[in-house]
Amino acid sequence: KAGVTQTPRYLIKTRGQQVTLSCSPISGHRSVSWYQQTPGQGLQFLFEYFSETQRNKGNFPGRFSGRQFSNSRSEMNVSTLELGDSALYLCASSFPTGASYNEQFFGPGTRLTVL
Amino acid sequence: QQQVKQSPQSLIVQKGGISIINCAYENTAFDYFPWYQQFPGKGPALLIAIRPDVSEKKEGRFTISFNKSAKQFSLHIMDSQPGDSATYFCAASNPNTGNQFYFGTGTSLTVIP
Numbered sequence: 443k444a445g446v447t448q449t450p451r452y453l454i455k456t457r458g459q460q461v462t463l464s465c466s467p468i469s470g471h472r473s474v475s476w477y478q479q480t481p482g483q484g485l486q487f488l489f490e491y492f493s494e495t496q497r498n499k500g501n502f503p504g505r506f507s508g509r510q511f512s513n514s515r516s517e518m519n520v521s522t523l524e525l526g527d528s529a530l531y532l533c534a535s536s537f538p539t540g541a542s543y544n545e546q547f548f549g550p551g552t553r554l555t556v557l
Numbered sequence: 558q559q560q561v562k563q564s565p566q567s568l569i570v571q572k573g574g575i576s577i578i579n580c581a582y583e584n585t586a587f588d589y590f591p592w593y594q595q596f597p598g599k600g601p602a603l604l605i606a607i608r609p610d611v612s613e614k615k616e617g618r619f620t621i622s623f624n625k626s627a628k629q630f631s632l633h634i635m636d637s638q639p640g641d642s643a644t645y646f647c648a649a650s651n652p653n654t655g656n657q658f659y660f661g662t663g664t665s666l667t668v669i670p
Contacts, residue, residue, distance in 0.1 A: 548601045550600050
């Protein structure tokens with residue numbers, strides 16, 4: 443079974459621009475979560491989508507948004523980029539089992555650099 | 558505000574030694590505590606996880622020790638190998654927030670041959 447794929451793997455943007463990142467979950471997985479990883483901060487939760495609906499949202503400004511399509515693929519968008527948005531953006535998918543915890547499978551991430 | 562605090566930030570261990578990474582949390586609603594291993598250029602991968610109804614879980618060379626009263630948990634890597642060199646993250650989740658995981662800041666482990 444193919445793993446979680448993220449595209450592109452690397453991006454370089456300038457301040458003020460916007461960017462869209464894509465995530466394809468493991469086949470059959472319906473939950474997709476996004477995390478921002480920076481040195482010293484670890485992984486910070488951005489949001490989770492399940493069945494095309496945002497189920498949870500972390501403490502990030504409204505410049506960060508996302509969506510999920512009917513095939514469970516997800517995109518996240520960052521508008522008006524700031525230097526501090528430079529990070530590794532990770533996508534994780536899981537198969538909801540109804541338990542309070544579900545193993546999350548992470549993709550390799552998209553490395554975003556804002557100049 | 559970091560809901561899960563992890564230490565040390567970096568760790569160097571001789572081959573065959575024991576690596577110990579510690580995490581602490583405040584939110585008593587957390588009920589699932591996974592550890593993730595991340596190699597450069599890769600996403601984190603689940604290593605081992607524990608729930609608060611047990612005090613220890615062992616899988617091969619990896620053991621989680623959990624102290625509910627102290628709100629602390631730790632990862633022990635026995636007989637550490639150079640291939641274990643990676644960044645390790647502890648995490649916690651709250652049943653009220655589904656798949657929203659709170660991660661520690663990570664520990665960079667280097668195992669010297």
